[in-house]
Each structure stands twice: as C-alpha cells, then as structure tokens.
Amino acid sequence: MTPLHHLRAGIIGTGFIGPVHIEALKRLGIQVTAICGSSKSAIQTAEMWGIPEAYGDYDHEAMYASPNVDVVHITSPNKVHVEQCLQALEMGKHVICEKPLGMTTAETALVVAAVKKGGKNGPVFAVNYMCRFFPAVLQMRAMVERGDLGEIIHVQGHFFQDWLLHQTDYNWRVLASEGGKLRAVGDIGTHWIDAVSFILGAKATNVFAHIETFHKERLRPKGEVKTFAKVDPKTLVPYKVDTEDFGSVLLKFGKAKHGYVNGVHANASISQVAAGWKCSLGLGIYGTKGSVQWDLQQPNEILVGRRDEPNQILQRGTPGFLEDVANFTDYPGGHPEGFSDAHKMHYRAVYEHIASGKKTPALFANAEDGHHEVKLCEAILQSSSSKTWVKV
C-alpha cells in the first residue's frame, strides 16, 4: 500500500456527481468508507458500491464523527457546502468540496479563514474545479508558461449545455435560493473561468457582463429531481425563474509570473439553453506566435494554430503532449480519457498532496480560488445590472 491508500474517504451526496467521486476513488484504489445522504439513498448507494458505513437523514455530522474518514467529499447542493466545509475543517478532516464553494462571498470568506486558521499542518482543502486536470488543459498551461504561443493577446470561448432548454426542464439549480443568484455562470461559467485562469497563470481582475433569462416562468414537479433526470409532465406546477439561462462575459486578466500574460482580455458565452450542445467547454488562447483551441467534448486533442506554418493537432498520449502532463494520464494514445478521468486525476493530486505532508505541487483549486470564483459571480451580477466594468 502506498501512503495514498491509507487515506479513507467519506462522501456526502448520492445524486449525479457523488457516484462520480466514488467511482474515481475506487479506480485509484482509495477506500471509500462512508456515505451520507437521504436515509434511503445512503443505504442503496452503500450497498451498490460496497461502502461499509451509511449515514442517512443527511446527517453529515455523524459521518464526520467516524474515525474511519480522513477526507470528506462534499457533493451536496450548493446551499449547504459552506456549513458542511466549516464543520469538516473543525473536525480536522481534509475536504474536497464541489463547486461553487458557496452561494455568497460573505460565506465563502469563512471557509478561507478556517483553512488559514488550520495553518501549515492543518487539513488540505480543494474545490472541485477538476477541468484543470484534463491532460490537454495542463498541456496548454505548460505551452503558455514556456512561451510557445508568445505573448498572449486574447482569449475566447464558451460553456454551452442544453439540458435546461425546455420550459419543463427542472433542477434545484434553477432556484436562486438553492443554487445561488447566478445559475449558468455560477454552475458552468466558473468552470470556464477557473480553467482559463489556470492555463494563463493569472486571475480575472475586471468583468463586464450581460445575463438573460429566456424562460421567465418554468414548470416543475413538486418533489426533488436528480440532475439530468427526466420528469413526469403530469406532475408539473408553474414558478417564476430568478436565475439566468445565459450570459455574455468580458474578462480582463492580471499579470502572470512567467511574463507572457499581462492584462489579457477574454470573452465567454455561457448557456444552459443552447440546443445541441451537451457539455461543451470550448476555449481558444491566442498569442503572438500561435494559438491553441480545445473543447471538453473532444478532450484528447488540441488544435495548435500557426500563421506562417501548417496548423497541428496534438494528441494526448503521443509525443505532442509534454512529459510532465504524462503524469496525469493513464491510458495510451487512442484510448480516450475524459470527464471521469479528470476527476480521478484531480483526486489523485489532492490525496498525494495530503499523503506527502503537502510537499507535492498544489495544482488544484484551493479555498481562495473557490472564493475568487464566487467573487467573480457577484461582480458579474453587479456589472449586468449597472452596465459598467466591475473590479473584482
């Protein structure tokens, strides 16, 4: 057993993403010792995955009291993230919290403070912006950092989905009280911004945004609905929508240590009502020597654009990808890796960081990064109503 495999995980949440965490951990050979959810689903999930301890009634505190849980994965809806994070840190548990870190900066600041209070020997804390761990994203980051693309001029992209296109499509994210005031931007737009910040090595400092709600009224079933689940049209009731379906965001990024990024502008379109797009995080980074283009729906390839030479396609698992990126990929070229592999690589990086006593590079998003994304959401909301640039 490596030190990594001595660490034991407890998962909160049994919906769409909770089992993605469980599966990734199992593939890494990490023991999942506890699961917490509704009384029925905690037991069902425990039976299905062979998890020894099941905590029903959403009793995460009972799970935290277990001596068999070292790392807590928080995969519950956004509105309970902060409370669950703070209690886990208080109990000395390491945490991987789903994004967004919380609903407001007032509450996410508490998490930043709690992590700081833990100090050098305190728990490790990560936010699940796992798009950083697609080998292609790490590759593009290395290319920017090495100066392969020259000085970066501008960035463009989108995050498009269509699962909330119809008026009858429902999920708790549509309600500001459950998911936060920004829905499309908060839920998927922050993935785009975090991935671009990671590639550039610089944070967004200013924003100008316009958000729109196409369906001002939607129809929903009376009970809870698992993400991406189909609903019975006969059980629907109308409600007013208080979150956006799509947004256009302009961002200005600060200075990167490597010197190739300084005041770069980016424009991103974010939509959950874009027919035909299932989960397309697309981006293009344009520099004085060349560009890279990538889409999460074809995650194993990067298009490298050159003005005076032929364009190239770099393929994961082949010499086009750098050696340091190879550490974050398990399968040879031609055997596609995707969404679930990026989760796996993220968790491996966090668990290795814990097992090494924080000696490995912390490439993952920390509490400050998660807090910054929520700050951006608030600035985007403010900009959309004031119609002005807002400093983050």
Ligand SMILES: NC(=O)c1ccc[n+]([C@@H]2O[C@H](COP(=O)([O-])OP(=O)(O)OC[C@H]3O[C@@H](n4cnc5c(N)ncnc54)[C@H](O)[C@@H]3O)[C@@H](O)[C@H]2O)c1
């Ligand atoms: N990183 C990613 O790629 C990714 C993808 C999808 C979702 N997410 C995030 O994961 C979280 C969950 O999203 P989902 O799509 O799985 O939602 P979901 O509705 O499918 O599942 C949420 C689960 O949490 C449970 N739950 C509700 N209240 C709870 C509480 N108080 N304590 C514990 N569990 C509770 C529900 O019963 C359900 O099992 C969200 O924060 C979302 O933004 C991240």
